[in-house]
Amino acid sequence: MSESGVVLGDDGLARPAWASVDPLLRDYYDTEWGVPVRDERGVFERLSLEAFQSGLSWATILRKRPAFREAFADFSPDVVAGFGDDDVARLMDDAGIVRNRAKVHATIQNARATLGLREDPEGDLAAYVWSFRPATTPVPRTQADVPTTSPESLALSKGLKRKGFTFVGPTTMFALMEAIGIVDTHLVGSHRRATSGVWPDQK
Template sequence: MSDPGVVVGDDGFARPVWASVDPMLREYYDTEWGMPVRDERGLFERLSLEAFQSGLSWATILRKRPAFREAFHGFDPERVAAYTDDDVARLMADAGIVRNRAKVLATITNAGATLRLREDPEGDLAAFVWSFQPQDTPRPHTYADVPTTSPESLALSKALKRKGFAFVGPTTMYALMEAVGIVDTHLLGSHRRGTSGVWPA
């Protein structure tokens, strides 16, 4: 009997339902989601997009990602940290992105916090986030088995808030940890399980 948590595509590969139909989501799942991101800019982009995703579908954010990258200067934290009120007005007028003032301001705030972390003894943003990697990872059979938070995501959320970050709740941080490979929540029946090099299948 096939795993009820996965769908076998016409290419013979098993994926979770959310990645089984939409070609964009399937490509993202097959090539990006859950693969390690260990550089500062990459982590800042993922952190920013996860914050914008809050309350929306990831598909919405993924479709808008090229526009987000253009609008936020490739998520270069030095550029974003220097944004002025004129930049906020520009972003709020940009129909290509999610025009949420609180999330726009949080992204600018988080860019400044990212720069300050460079001087932190605990390391830059990438090193800091990865320091919350747990000793084990979930082994879900179905999507219902996948956690939405963890003790580590709660600890990361609190630590980032102490460092001046915003829109970094424990659920958002767990989604970040999944996306950048800190935990592996690929379903056990998925062809992507254990492919990150961080966790065994």
């Protein structure tokens, strides 16, 4: 790894160490992480998966993502909001996903809260989450420079909790903001830095 914190891949592209070995993580980094997501279903899916990831590796969640999508009706908030006890039992028997009862219940609760947000003057889930975009984004040169929370992620966490969401702590919300492009924490030397269109001048 260079002093810049990035690793040069065999394809000549620079990435952080965490995205340089596992092909699954490398593809996710190159094609998804930090790419803007502005639709309700997409934000709900990522919010849900970030909650399931708590205490686990992101690679574990990515490998299980197809099973998660099947189990949770492709993360349709309208469908998941209607899940009942039989669905919880089904999910707890599904070895393809992370079988954590509290997180399963949180996903159902968050789907119901997502439907409630549609009536909010601040907009649906996607609009609400994006309303916490900061005025500036971090400019990390090494992984140690990447923050794990921010004033905006703390405010988003508090705001979502007030609106009935759970498993939305400030660290989880910062990870969500990174994943959907609200902040750009790609390392300065990475080939993905400032490519989202949200922060074009932050190289």
